[in-house]
Amino acid sequence: MRAVDWVDGRFRFIDQTLLPQQEVWVDTDDLTVVGEAIRTLRVRGAPAIGVAAAFGLLLALHPRTFSDVPDLRGRLRRASAYLAQTRPTAVNLFYALDRMRGVLDRHAGQSEAQLYAALEREACAIQREDIEACRRIGELGAELIVPGSSLLTHCNAGALATAGDGTALSIVTTAARQGKIVRVYVDETRPLLQGARLTAWELEQADIPVVLITDSTAGTVLREGRVQAVIVGADRVAANGDAANKVGTYPLAVLAQRHGVSFYVAVPTSTLDPDTPSGDGIPIEERDPAEITHFAGVVVAPAGVGVYAPAFDVTPNELITAIVTERGVLRPPYVQTIADVLKAR
Amino acid sequence: MRAVDWVDGRFRFIDQTLLPQQEVWVDTDDLTVVGEAIRTLRVRGAPAIGVAAAFGLLLALHPRTFSDVPDLRGRLRRASAYLAQTRPTAVNLFYALDRMRGVLDRHAGQSEAQLYAALEREACAIQREDIEACRRIGELGAELIVPGSSLLTHCNAGALATAGDGTALSIVTTAARQGKIVRVYVDETRPLLQGARLTAWELEQADIPVVLITDSTAGTVLREGRVQAVIVGADRVAANGDAANKVGTYPLAVLAQRHGVSFYVAVPTSTLDPDTPSGDGIPIEERDPAEITHFAGVVVAPAGVGVYAPAFDVTPNELITAIVTERGVLRPPYVQTIADVLKAR
Numbered sequence: 001m002r003a004v005d006w007v008d009g010r011f012r013f014i015d016q017t018l019l020p021q022q023e024v025w026v027d028t029d030d031l032t033v034v035g036e037a038i039r040t041l042r043v044r045g046a047p048a049i050g051v052a053a054a055f056g057l058l059l060a061l062h063p064r065t066f067s068d069v070p071d072l073r074g075r076l077r078r079a080s081a082y083l084a085q086t087r088p089t090a091v092n093l094f095y096a097l098d099r100m101r102g103v104l105d106r107h108a109g110q111s112e113a114q115l116y117a118a119l120e121r122e123a124c125a126i127q128r129e130d131i132e133a134c135r136r137i138g139e140l141g142a143e144l145i146v147p148g149s150s151l152l153t154h155c156n157a158g159a160l161a162t163a164g165d166g167t168a169l170s171i172v173t174t175a176a177r178q179g180k181i182v183r184v185y186v187d188e189t190r191p192l193l194q195g196a197r198l199t200a201w202e203l204e205q206a207d208i209p210v211v212l213i214t215d216s217t218a219g220t221v222l223r224e225g226r227v228q229a230v231i232v233g234a235d236r237v238a239a240n241g242d243a244a245n246k247v248g249t250y251p252l253a254v255l256a257q258r259h260g261v262s263f264y265v266a267v268p269t270s271t272l273d274p275d276t277p278s279g280d281g282i283p284i285e286e287r288d289p290a291e292i293t294h295f296a297g298v299v300v301a302p303a304g305v306g307v308y309a310p311a312f313d314v315t316p317n318e319l320i321t322a323i324v325t326e327r328g329v330l331r332p333p334y335v336q337t338i339a340d341v342l343k344a345r
Numbered sequence: 346m347r348a349v350d351w352v353d354g355r356f357r358f359i360d361q362t363l364l365p366q367q368e369v370w371v372d373t374d375d376l377t378v379v380g381e382a383i384r385t386l387r388v389r390g391a392p393a394i395g396v397a398a399a400f401g402l403l404l405a406l407h408p409r410t411f412s413d414v415p416d417l418r419g420r421l422r423r424a425s426a427y428l429a430q431t432r433p434t435a436v437n438l439f440y441a442l443d444r445m446r447g448v449l450d451r452h453a454g455q456s457e458a459q460l461y462a463a464l465e466r467e468a469c470a471i472q473r474e475d476i477e478a479c480r481r482i483g484e485l486g487a488e489l490i491v492p493g494s495s496l497l498t499h500c501n502a503g504a505l506a507t508a509g510d511g512t513a514l515s516i517v518t519t520a521a522r523q524g525k526i527v528r529v530y531v532d533e534t535r536p537l538l539q540g541a542r543l544t545a546w547e548l549e550q551a552d553i554p555v556v557l558i559t560d561s562t563a564g565t566v567l568r569e570g571r572v573q574a575v576i577v578g579a580d581r582v583a584a585n586g587d588a589a590n591k592v593g594t595y596p597l598a599v600l601a602q603r604h605g606v607s608f609y610v611a612v613p614t615s616t617l618d619p620d621t622p623s624g625d626g627i628p629i630e631e632r633d634p635a636e637i638t639h640f641a642g643v644v645v646a647p648a649g650v651g652v653y654a655p656a657f658d659v660t661p662n663e664l665i666t667a668i669v670t671e672r673g674v675l676r677p678p679y680v681q682t683i684a685d686v687l688k689a690r
Contacts, residue, residue, distance in 0.1 A: 020647045185653070188637060188646075190535060190559040196638070196646040204647050211651040212637060214535040216560045216593025220658045223595065248561025250568065251596050254603055292533065292557060293541070296643040301533075301541040302365045302549050306556040308530070313565045 003160045004048045004055070006124060009062070011055045015042045016160055016194075020201040031059040031079055038086040038093075041192065045161020046235040046271050047130045050092030053083045054123035057100050061116055072112050073104060076119075088283040089244055089312050091236040091273040096126055126270075127163045133268035133326035134164030141171030141231070141266055141324040147180040149228040152221060154187040155246035156198035157233025157266060167266040168231040169202060171324065176208045183209035185221050189246060190214075191291040191309070215248050222252075222259045229262040237265065237272050241317030241334025242279030247310055253319035262321040269325050274342050279314035287311045348505045349393045349400070351469060354407070356400045360387045361505055361539075365546040376404040376424055383431040383438075386537065390506020391580040391616050392475045395437030398428045399468035402445050406461055417457050418449060421464075433628040434589055434657050436581040436618040441471055471615075472508045478613035478671035479509030486516030486576070486611055486669040492525040494573040497566060499532040500591035501543040502578025502611060512611040513576040514547060516669065521553045528554040530566050534591060535559075536636040536654070560593050567597075567604045574607040582610065582617050586662030586679025587624030592655055598664035607666040614670050619687050624659035632656045 005012045007027070011034055015024045026042070028034065034056035037043040043052045060079030066072040080097045087093065103122045107115055145151070151172060158169035165173065175181050184203055189195035196212055203210045213221060221227055230252055234243040243249070243265045256263040276282055289307035293300060323330040323337075327344060330337040350357045352372070356379055360369045371387070373379065379401035382388045388397045405424030411417040425442045432438065448467045452460055490496070496517060503514030510518065520526050529548055534540035541557055548555045558566060566572055575597055579588040588594070588610045601608040621627055634652035638645065668675040668682075672689060675682040 021644060183651070187561075188535070190533070190561060193645050196650075200650045201647045204650065209651065211653050212634075212646055213653050214560070214592065214637060216532075216535060216596060217653060217655060217658075219596035219599065220592060220655055221653070223658070247559065247565060251561060251564035251600060254564065255596060255599060258599055289557075292559060295640050296645075298641040299366060300538050300641075301557055302546045305541075305545045305549065306528070306554065308556050308558050308562060308566070310562060310565055313562075313568070 001159050002163065004043060004051050004163055006055050006127065011052065011059060013037060013043050013052065014160070016044055016198060017042050019197050029059055029062045031056050034059060035083055035086050045156065046090035046092040046233070047162040047167065047268055048160070049087065049090045050096035050270060051127045051130055051163040053093050054096040054100055054126045056083050058120055058123055064116060066112055069112055069115065072115060076100070076104065087285055089235045089285045092270050095270045099126060130162055130268060130270070131164035134162050134166055134170045136326035137167050137266050137268065137324050138165060138170030138174035140329055141264065142174040142178055142180070144264065144322065144324070144329065145171070145175040145180050146228055148182060149180060150182045150185065150226060152185040152218060152227040152230045152252070153199060154195060154232050154249055154252055155189045156194040158199055158202040160198050160202065161233060167233040167268065169199065171231055171266055172203070172208065173206050176206065181208060183211055185211045185213055185227055187215045187218055187248065188212060189248065194246070218252055219255050222255045222261055227261060229264060230256045231264045231266060234265050234267045234271055235312060236276065236282050237267055237323065237338070238276045238278050238282060239274050239335060239338055240278045241320060241323060241332065241338060243315045243320060244279065244282045244284065244312045245315065247313045250313040250315045253315040257319050263319060264322055264324055265320050266324040269327055269341060269345050272338055272342060274339070279316060282314060285311045346504050347508065349388060349396050349508055351400050351472065356397065356404060358382060358388050358397065359505070361389055361543060362387050364542050374404050374407045376401050376427070379404060380428055380431050390501065391435035391437040391578070392507040392512065392613055393505070394432065394435045395441035395615060396472045396475055396508040398438050399441040399445055399471045401428050403465055403468055409461060411457055414457055414460065417460060421449065432630055434580045434630045437615050440615045444471060475507055475613060475615070476509035479507050479511055479515045481671035482512050482611050482613065482669050483510060483515030483519035485674055486609065487519040487523055487525070489609065489667065489669070489674065490516070490520040490525050491573055493527060494525060495527045495530065495571060497530040497563060497572040497575045497597070498544060499540060499577050499594055499597055500534045501539040503544055503547040505543050505547065506578060512578040512613065514544065516576055516611055517548070517553065518551050521551065526553060528556055530556045530558055530572055532560045532563055532593060533557060534593065539591070563597055564600050567600045567606055572606060574609060575601045576609045576611060579610050579612045579616055580657060581621065581627050582612055582668065582683070583621045583623050583627060584619050584680060584683055585623045586665060586668060586677070586683060588660045588665060589624065589627045589629065589657045590660065592658045595658040595660045598660040602664050608664055609667055609669055610665050611669040614672055614686060614690055617683055617687060619684070624661060627659060630656045
């Protein structure tokens with residue numbers, strides 16, 4: 001499965017809001033369809049958002065009727081600004097937009113056709129690198145998994161969250177192919193239930209035994225010694241290793257530490273953000289209160305109730321056993337190991 | 346509001362599964378309606394379950410057509426066994442059934458009419474004592490609240506969970522009347538959303554500012570220093586102070602400790618269980634997987650997924666700052682202070 005893809009000059013994605021009941025694929029050459037898909041979480045997961053943004057920029061040049069190079073550059077600049085405001089936390093979005101802008105900078109003086117071709121090559125490179133990063137994260141992370149382990153994960157860091165086979169779930173599926181995995185506990189992940197709807201669905205398709213739990217039950221699962229490792233993805237990792245991920249990740253990390261369970265964060269290096277010194281600097285998106293007060297159209301809270309709905313939380317680096325990237329398994333002190341891995345990129 | 350009550354020889358309760366959309370009161374003289382109400386959480390909350398069970402036993406004697414004392418005793422024995430298997434964790438259920446059995450033991454040789462009257466007096470005493478305990482817990486607990494505090498609570502330990510004004514929420518409403526409370530963060534409490542549906546509703550009715558959050562967001566709320574105390578109820582407190590409460594309470598206690606926030610458990614002494622030495626001995630109910638895989642009739646997980654659905658978890662005594670009872674605020678070592686308070690009862 002390719003949750004996001006580029007097929008014959010059109011962007012193709014699976015609508016994740018309809019899973020697992022319906023598998024609806026959308027095929028578009030409309031930039032605003034991509035932007036809305038990101039904003040409404042039809043496309044979600046930091047790496048997938050980055051790839052979608054890169055292809056979205058190309059769609060800004062469809063149909064290829066730009067009159068001249070300044071027109072092309074203007075269109076791209078506006079499209080980039082539009083996409084940049086869809087969601088604030090996942091750094092991959094900005095990473096992809098930056099790389100596309102870099103192409104323009106490096107190709108000054110070239111024709112419109114040359115520029116378009118270079119931009120398309122770059123977007124496809126971002127996609128290809130993500131696919132390869134997922135594969136490599138799976139290999140490197142699987143080496144950390146002790147045979148006979150059960151794992152716990154939160155939200156969805158699977159194929160649906162990336163251009164490839166996922167980050168955290170790439171480790172899970174790779175380790176499962178090696179016969180190391182007994183079962184995987186999956187937090188349902190309120191409010192949008194990406195764990196129940198997406199991760200459980202992906203793991204079932206991969207024939208890996210799944211046990212779905214409410215987010216609050218993770219405390220019991222860890223206390224009872226039911227899992228040997230917690231593995232999650234992240235939307236942005238600061239220069240010091242602090243990791244922003246779906247709200248509920250931080251409590252898991254605190255509980256894992258209390259119970260002596262390893263806590264792994266799996267991300268491509270495109271999710272590492274050297275420009276944000278610590279988690280305090282990561283912008284945390286707040287979502288619509290209706291995501292909590294309503295469910296599938298049903299009201300579940302009294303009218304007028306106040307709501308606090310951050311979509312992400314920050315896990316401080318001292319709670320993270322290791323950060324698994326495609327360029328190696330990083331260990332503390334992260335400020336050093338993250339700087340080193342980014343220098344080598 | 347009296348969530349459970351005894352009116353003219355009939356048991357009356359509000360159907361908590363329909364709140365907050367509908368306020369439906371049920372009035373019954375049928376024991377099985379009471380038993381089913383407990384099993385399906387139409388009546389819930391440990392103290393309320395205890396009171397419902399006491400009145401339920403009386404209904405087993407309706408219409409008062411028992412032929413003789415052995416018949417009455419037989420009916421009560423069967424009704425008690427029936428009610429005892431509705432839910433396993435809340436000790437108040439067994440506390441109430443034990444007290445009613447004690448009436449029979451103390452009134453050997455009396456007539457059927459005398460026995461019935463004594464049983465009705467005992468059931469009403471259990472109710473009256475719970476109402477009074479709630480009031481007193483509110484007074485004693487409010488003394489612990491620093492003026493200007495915001496609080497965090499989980500599930501519902503309010504009027505709906507008791508015969509009176511609640512346990513944890515009695516403290517909240519009493520402290521609010523004293524002008525001490527800024528706002529109350531309420532965990533929605535998956536899977537049945539007692540926080541969103543019941544606690545938010547009760548606090549809104551009491552004009553106390555409510556902020557509803559997903560259970561996972563409590564980590565962020567505590568990390569950001571938004572609350573000065575966590576207050577919850579419990580379904581059973583073991584002799585050493587380990588407290589079973591709605592699943593998700595244990596993670597809250599771990600997070601509260603990490604952030605130096607007081608963690609209070611509010612219970613009537615009828616929830617203290619001297620016969621269970623520690624939390625390991627508390628039976629933890631597992632609920633129907635459909636409560637997690639379905640929501641308001643909508644499927645939210647792939648078919649056939651495994652589920653682990655304990656309704657409660659156990660918070661070890663070392664994470665509990667104090668246990669607020671109607672007979673005083675208990676502090677560690679709980680094995681001593683709980684024994685002392687029960688001796689005085």
